[in-house]
Amino acid sequence: MSLASIDTSAMHKAHSTAAPKPKPKPKPKPKPKPNKKNPKPIKKEPEVKPQEDVKQTSKQDVKDDEKQESSNTTSEGAEAEALAYNEGVSDEFLSKIQMAINKKNKYPRVARIRGLEGEVLIEFILNVDGTMQGLKIIQSTAGDILNNNALKAVLSASKDFPLPKQKVRIKIPIAYTLKS
Numbered sequence: 001m002s003l004a005s006i007d008t009s010a011m012h013k014a015h016s017t018a019a020p021k022p023k024p025k026p027k028p029k030p031k032p033k034p035n036k037k038n039p040k041p042i043k044k045e046p047e048v049k050p051q052e053d054v055k056q057t058s059k060q061d062v063k064d065d066e067k068q069e070s071s072n073t074t075s076e077g078a079e080a081e082a083l084a085y086n087e088g089v090s091d092e093f094l095s096k097i098q099m100a101i102n103k104k105n106k107y108p109r110v111a112r113i114r115g116l117e118g119e120v121l122i123e124f125i126l127n128v129d130g131t132m133q134g135l136k137i138i139q140s141t142a143g144d145i146l147n148n149n150a151l152k153a154v155l156s157a158s159k160d161f162p163l164p165k166q167k168v169r170i171k172i173p174i175a176y177t178l179k180s
Contacts, residue, residue: 089164089168093162094170096161096162097161097162097170097172100158100160101153101174103157103160104152104153104154104157104160105149105153106149106153107149107176107178108145108146108149110145115178116146117176118141118143118146118176119142119174120139120140120142120147120173120176121137121138121172121173122135122136122138122150122154122171122172122173123170123172124136124154124170125167125168126164126167126168126170128166128167130161132155132158142176146176149176150174150176153174154174
């Protein structure tokens with residue numbers, strides 16, 4: 001076969017029509033100009049802390065003194081701390097609750113042997129009829145043994161609690177420290 005017999009014109013036509021046409025590029029949208037007006041800065045007023053800071057430091061001092069004095073049950077410092085938690089409740093009322101708990105609270109032998117110490121902050125609601133509800137540990141630096149012991153002490157002492165004139169929320173710290 002010779003080259004003259006091949007018709008290449010059809011291929012050129014097909015080839016030329018198949019060539020893609022360049023698409024026009026879309027014009028980029030202009031970016032919005034930022035406002036050159038300076039917004040007024042918002043001034044934050046310094047927070048004024050209430051004078052409870054003085055109470056908090058005194059509570060910390062009470063805790064430090066409590067550790068130095070070392071007793072086997074709740075100390076006088078913890079009792080003073082309990083009085084600070086329960087505003088609106090008389091000191092005498094809280095002292096009676098604290099004394100009732102102290103009578104029932106015995107340092108667990110296992111905790112003594114292991115040298116466990118700490119403080120358990122207990123909260124509960126004391127109803128007018130003397131019943132308790134919502135007994136729970138709010139904060140603790142003691143282990144499970146002392147935590148459980150503190151809960152048991154409050155439960156067993158609750159029958160000796162004075163009756164409040166109205167429903168009250170009580171927070172009582174129970175400190176466990178070994179004598180040096």
